[in-house]
Amino acid sequence: MKPPAFDYIRAAHLDEALGALHASGGDARILAGGQSLMPMLNMRLTRPAVLIDIMRLDALAQPRLEKGALVVPAGVRQAALLDRATLVDEVPLLAQALPWVGHAQTRARGTPCGSVAHADPSAETPLCLLALEGEVRLRSRKRARVVKSVDFFTGMMVTARAEDEMVEAIALPLRRPGTGYAFAEVARRHGDYAIVACAATVDSRRIRLAVGGVADRPTARDLPLLDGSALDDALNAFAWDLGAGEDVHATARYRRDLVRHLGRQVIKEALRCRN
Amino acid sequence: MPKLSAASRHSVSFTVNGVARSVEVESRTLLTDALRHGLGMTGTHVGCEHGVCGSCTVAIDGTMARACLTLAVAAEGCDIRTVEGLGLGPGRLGVLQAAFKRHHALQCGFCTAGILMSLDTYLRRHPDPSREELTLVIGGHLCRCTGYAPIVAAALDAAAELRGAQKHPEETAHA
Numbered sequence: 076m077k078p079p080a081f082d083y084i085r086a087a088h089l090d091e092a093l094g095a096l097h098a099s100g101g102d103a104r105i106l107a108g109g110q111s112l113m114p115m116l117n118m119r120l121t122r123p124a125v126l127i128d129i130m131r132l133d134a135l136a137q138p139r140l141e142k143g144a145l146v147v148p149a150g151v152r153q154a155a156l157l158d159r160a161t162l163v164d165e166v167p168l169l170a171q172a173l174p175w176v177g178h179a180q181t182r183a184r185g186t187p188c189g190s191v192a193h194a195d196p197s198a199e200t201p202l203c204l205l206a207l208e209g210e211v212r213l214r215s216r217k218r219a220r221v222v223k224s225v226d227f228f229t230g231m232m233v234t235a236r237a238e239d240e241m242v243e244a245i246a247l248p249l250r251r252p253g254t255g256y257a258f259a260e261v262a263r264r265h266g267d268y269a270i271v272a273c274a275a276t277v278d279s280r281r282i283r284l285a286v287g288g289v290a291d292r293p294t295a296r297d298l299p300l301l302d303g304s305a306l307d308d309a310l311n312a313f314a315w316d317l318g319a320g321e322d323v324h325a326t327a328r329y330r331r332d333l334v335r336h337l338g339r340q341v342i343k344e345a346l347r348c349r350n
Numbered sequence: 351m352p353k354l355s356a357a358s359r360h361s362v363s364f365t366v367n368g369v370a371r372s373v374e375v376e377s378r379t380l381l382t383d384a385l386r387h388g389l390g391m392t393g394t395h396v397g398c399e400h401g402v403c404g405s406c407t408v409a410i411d412g413t414m415a416r417a418c419l420t421l422a423v424a425a426e427g428c429d430i431r432t433v434e435g436l437g438l439g440p441g442r443l444g445v446l447q448a449a450f451k452r453h454h455a456l457q458c459g460f461c462t463a464g465i466l467m468s469l470d471t472y473l474r475r476h477p478d479p480s481r482e483e484l485t486l487v488i489g490g491h492l493c494r495c496t497g498y499a500p501i502v503a504a505a506l507d508a509a510a511e512l513r514g515a516q517k518h519p520e521e522t523a524h525a
């Protein structure tokens with residue numbers, strides 16, 4: 076279908092975008108790469124009065140390193156991040172997961188911040204942000220604030236972002252020595268949303284496993300350094316606690332099975348590459 | 351800060367296949383419809399209209415893009431290439447198109463325009479691609495006729511020809 080009618084604002088400065096967001100009284104959406112929002116508009120699942128295009132803002136165009144984190148502003152496209160030669164050393168988990176985000180054609184336009192703002196429970200970028208305990212940087216006309224990833228995702232495509240705020244950037248903690256990172260997912264076709272996606276980080280103290288596609292939001296659990304049947308038991312408990320549902324793609328039982336198997340796989344891989 | 355009202359039509363300008371064009375659109379008009387209805391360039395096809403099937407794929411500023419997920423007004427000032435730009439002239443196929451013909455890489459042809467644009471864009475940046483890389487690029491398209499194998503074969507063949515590794519006699523259109 077075609078999108079419903081809206082006013083379109085091409086912001087030339089961040090202040091203009093934030094002012095327009097404030098003035099709209101909650102009836103505006105930020106348009107970045109459009110790879111999540113445009114399908115929603117075409118299917119008329121959302122009907123904003125105003126779209127605010129932020130892709131011409133130089134201030135949001137470049138990733139940067141800052142206090143132990145890779146900061147990715149809202150105008151950075153997924154493909155640009157994948158092309159960043161140092162990404163695999165800086166944030167190896169994201170380097171592993173990004174090729175699973177859509178296809179080359181959508182990664183050329185889509186943005187990591189857009190994925191986070193959209194907050195699909197199966198999406199890879201929110202999962203990585205949560206696994207790494209990253210931050211979401213929000214800004215409104217009046218204030219800027221930082222929300223921890225664990226507090227940002229509050230439900231199925233629902234986040235802690237207020238209506239007059241935009242996701243200005245995400246901050247992904249840089250690789251730490253002695254920590255291993257691994258990602259895996261199962262989908263019907265490469266590029267589809269995951270049926271289940273798992274991301275693990277393992278250091279000398281703990282295992283952190285994040286799971287997407289099962290609960291209504293990406294969900295993480297910290298475990299001690301277990302192995303053998305103790306790890307199996309912990310994964311089984313996590314799989315049940317996620318409250319898997321059944322849909323056209325998979326049964327609840329299959330999803331629990333994927334959590335157990337993919338969970339073990341990514342933990343094993345993260346342990347292997349820990350150094 | 352330009353604000354384009356939902357209630358009126360707006361002129362948007364960009365280049366299409368190297369030619370400066372302007373078209374009157376609503377703020378909500380998709381790039382697919384601006385090309386097809388506004389400019390009469392119907393080579394870009396409309397399939398699913400939510401970014402999945404790939405038949406509307408064009409190149410925007412040298413990168414692949416779903417035209418159905420792009421607002422025409424957001425393409426202001428951009429460099430757009432469409433399947434109409436691939437031919438060498440009237441009735442003369444480009445290298446990639448000719449390879450598709452030789453390898454029977456299309457049957458109904460509905461998906462072909464999008465696949466050609468993805469491959470053309472990819473080959474410009476990656477002149478010596480592996481079969482696996484091409485499979486991933488074509489993975490962003492749905493083709494229900496060919497089973498994809500002839501498409502990959504045509505793309506490998508065209509890449510080799512574009513690198514100067516082999517020559518095919520230029521093919522002419524059927525009379």
